Amino acid sequence: xxxxxxxxxxxxxxxxxxxxxxxxxxxxxxxxxxxxxxxxxxxxxxxxxxxxxxxxxxxxxxxxxxxxxxxxxxxxxxxxxxxxxxxxxxxxxxxxxxxxxxxxxxxxxxxxxxxxxxxxxxxxxxxxxxxxxxxxxxxxxxxxxxxxxxxxxxxxxxxxxxxxxxxxxxxxxxxxxxxxxxxxxxxxxxxxxxxxxxxxxxxxxxxxxxxxxxxxxxxxxxxxxxxxxxxxxxxxxxxxxxxxxxxxxxxxxxxxxxxxxxxxxxxxxxxxxxxxxxxxxxxxxxxxxxxxxxxxxxxxxxxxxxxxxxxxxxxxxxxxxxxxxxxxxxxxxxxxxxxxxxxxxxxxxxxxxxxxxxxxxxxxxxxxxxxxxxxx
Amino acid sequence: xxxxxxxxxxxxxxxxxxxxxxxxxxxxxxxxxxxxxxxxxxxxxxxxxxxxxxxxxxxxxxxxxxxxxxxxxxxxxxxxxxxxxxxxxx
Numbered sequence: 301x302x303x304x305x306x307x308x309x310x311x312x313x314x315x316x317x318x319x320x321x322x323x324x325x326x327x328x329x330x331x332x333x334x335x336x337x338x339x340x341x342x343x344x345x346x347x348x349x350x351x352x353x354x355x356x357x358x359x360x361x362x363x364x365x366x367x368x369x370x371x372x373x374x375x376x377x378x379x380x381x382x383x384x385x386x387x388x389x390x391x392x393x394x395x396x397x398x399x400x401x402x403x404x405x406x407x408x409x410x411x412x413x414x415x416x417x418x419x420x421x422x423x424x425x426x427x428x429x430x431x432x433x434x435x436x437x438x439x440x441x442x443x444x445x446x447x448x449x450x451x452x453x454x455x456x457x458x459x460x461x462x463x464x465x466x467x468x469x470x471x472x473x474x475x476x477x478x479x480x481x482x483x484x485x486x487x488x489x490x491x492x493x494x495x496x497x498x499x500x501x502x503x504x505x506x507x508x509x510x511x512x513x514x515x516x517x518x519x520x521x522x523x524x525x526x527x528x529x530x531x532x533x534x535x536x537x538x539x540x541x542x543x544x545x546x547x548x549x550x551x552x553x554x555x556x557x558x559x560x561x562x563x564x565x566x567x568x569x570x571x572x573x574x575x576x577x578x579x580x581x582x583x584x585x586x587x588x589x590x591x592x593x594x595x596x597x598x599x600x601x602x603x604x605x606x607x608x609x610x611x612x613x614x615x616x617x618x619x620x621x622x623x624x625x626x627x628x629x630x631x632x633x634x635x636x637x638x639x640x641x642x643x644x645x646x647x648x649x650x651x652x653x654x655x656x657x658x659x660x661x662x663x664x665x666x667x668x669x670x671x672x673x674x675x676x
Numbered sequence: 677x678x679x680x681x682x683x684x685x686x687x688x689x690x691x692x693x694x695x696x697x698x699x700x701x702x703x704x705x706x707x708x709x710x711x712x713x714x715x716x717x718x719x720x721x722x723x724x725x726x727x728x729x730x731x732x733x734x735x736x737x738x739x740x741x742x743x744x745x746x747x748x749x750x751x752x753x754x755x756x757x758x759x760x761x762x763x764x765x766x
Contacts, residue, residue, distance in 0.1 A: 339741055343721060540722040547723065547743045615714065618765065619723060619743065629766055630712060640724075642718035 303398050303469050319494055319560035320487065321401030329404055336548050337408040342508045344411050344541055347535050351422035356429045357525030363430050363525065371596035374525065376591055377515040379441050381532075382423045383451055384508060386441075388501075389416040390540075391458045395497060398465055399490075408545060411652055415538045422531045427525075446590045452584060457500040457576075459637075461493040488561070495565050496555070499573040502546040503580040506616035507609065509539045514592065514608055517639045518600035521660075527594075533639050541642065543616075550620045574622050577613060584609045599664065607632040679732070684756040689763040696760075701737065702727075702751035706764070713751065713764055720753035727751050732760035 307325040314333050317324060332338045367376065393413045400406045401568040427434035441447055464485060467476050473486045513536050522530030556563035566573075595601065610626035618624050631637070686696045696705040705727055706713045716724040723742030727749055734754040744750060746748065749762070 336741065339739065343741060437697070537717070540717055543721060544721055544742050551743050551745075615724065619726065631714070638716060640722070642717045642719045642721075 301469060301472070315484075316401040317562070318402055318405050318552070319396070319399045319559070320491060324403050324406050325575070326403065326406065330409070332404040333402050334404065334548075334552060337402070337404040340541060340545050340548075341404070341408050341411050343409075344415060344538065347415075348535075349418070349537055351425040351531060354422075354425075354527055354530045354534075356531070357424055358526045360430055367595070367597075368525070369406065369592075371518075372594050372595050373515060373591050373597055374519065375437060376446075377512050378423060378426065378528075379444065379447055380435060380450070380587070381509075381512045381535075382420065382438070382514075383441055383447055384454070384504065384512070385416050385419040385423065385498045387451070387454050388457070388504070389413055389420050391455070392416075394459050395458045395465070397493065398469065404461070409623045412542050412545065415542075417536045421536070422535065426528050426531060441557075445591040446587065450508075453583060454500070455503055457493070457497040460495040461490075463491050464490055488565075491559075491561060491565055492569060495562065495569055496572060496576065498546060498549055499576045502543070502550060502620065503577050503616075505539055505546055506619075507538075507577070507580050507584060507613055509543075510612050511587065511605065511609055513539075513639070514545070514605060514633055514636060515600065516637060518597060518633075519636055521599050523596075529639070536640055537642050540642075541661060547619050554621055557622065565635065570622075573620075574617070575618055577622065578625070581609055603630050606607070608636075649674065684732075685754065685759045687731075687759075687761040689761070690765070696756050698702045698755050698757075700755070701753050702734065702749070702756060702760075702762075705752060711764070712766065715752055718752045718765050721748065726748055727765065728763040730761040730763060732756065732762075733758045734760070 304323050309324040309325075311322040312323065313324065313328075314331060316333065318334065329341075330337055363371070363374070365487065390413065393411045396409050397406060400409065404512075410420055424434070427437055464483065467483055468485050468490055469479070471485070476483050476485060482488065513532060516525075516532040517531055519525040537602050550566070552560040556567040585606045588602045588609070591605070592602040608631075611628040611631055614624040614626050614628060681682075682698045684696050684698070686694045686705070687705075688694060691711055694711070696702065696708045700708070701729040703713065703715060703718065712750075713727075716722040716726045720736070720738050722755065723744065726742070726744055729747055730747045733756075735751050735757050736750075736754045738753045740750045740753055742750060751762075
């Protein structure tokens with residue numbers, strides 16, 4: 301079905317499914333089929349921040365004092381974070397927007413992606429401060445085998461969905477041969493690809509990001525690279541919200557609260573969804589191997605990081621109705637909670653009481669006492 | 677609103693009973709009793725503290741954004757309004 305940027309037919313978005321219904325026409329938010337996405341948009345916008353607000357100048361001094369293995373951990377971690385946000389800054393838009401049918405979900409995806417671009421900009425902010433020319437770091441992201449292996453797994457499901465959607469939009473359902481390869485395109489196949497893609501995004505937001513956060517905050521625990529940690533704290537708060545959104549989408553499908561066919565697919569592809577999670581866990585453990593290849597740092601080593609991956613995977617898998625395959629009972633990195641607690645994220649004082657801080661606010665409450673000293 | 681002196685009996689599966697006041701969130705009460713509980717954001721949007729509510733009622737201090745099932749609650753942003761029976765995942 302051809303995509304149209306403004307669907308001329310009148311559609312009732314309250315009865316559309318989240319994906320693969322009619323294209324959205326009017327961007328209206330007064331009514332929502334799934335009000336959670338409207339709430340997520342509002343929350344995310346209230347989190348707005350700019351990398352330049354955070355002073356990272358002290359980090360340069362700290363960085364010079366790090367040992368070589370620590371420098372390797374810090375920079376590799378930053379490269380990985382840059383990769384993750386490079387993917388997330390564009391992929392949800394390109395993969396999901398053409399097939400979304402609800403205005404609130406469409407805007408949520410746009411808002412989500414936009415915040416990932418803020419994250420990408422903050423990596424440049426951090427690196428520009430550490431190196432007079434950060435080109436080597438950025439250039440290595442596309443040639444470093446350890447990072448490339450992750451990148452291909454992260455982008456695979458997106459690319460698959462995007463390609464299938466393009467075929468469907470231009471050639472319709474059927475069997476199509478492109479460059480000698482045969483592709484079967486029908487609604488069911490497209491929806492399966494969407495389901496797997498959403499699971500892969502969920503695993504990315506649920507596990508991959510948290511491994512990188514743990515590395516950043518391990519430095520902050522030693523009072524090192526604190527500017528960087530302040531930025532990552534803001535990023536972690538956003539990612540928490542993004543994770544909530546993918547968990548909502550997966551659960552809405554699985555509980556049959558949206559497209560009944562998606563509920564069937566969720567059941568049918570449960571093993572594949574689990575496999576995506578297990579794969580992410582295995583890859584993150586491999587990554588820990590690479591990070592600590594030259595030596596550990598105080599407070600964090602390969603074993604603890606691997607335990608944390610398992611601990612966080614148990615929680616994230618339970619959240620989407622999967623089993624908890626790992627035997628880790630307590631949090632191996634309890635201090636992580638101090639950094640993920642949104643109360644500890646520094647905000648401008650006038651904004652800490654959000655409800656009372658409104659631009660151009662007018663006091664509309666008038667009590668009778670206000671006229672007590674008023675005489676005619 | 678609720679009287680801050682009011683206390684409710686909270687029965688936590690596999691842990692035991694605790695007493696909760698209504699001027700604290702359920703998460704704060706659980707922590708005050710040194711019971712291990714997961715949390716991240718403490719604001720209802722991450723879902724790390726998701727807990728099964730087996731019996732009783734709670735009211736939310738902020739609208740919970742994280743996904744919770746019909747039989748689940750987010751202790752970080754709710755206060756008990758009756759005696760509760762909960763099961764904290766571990």
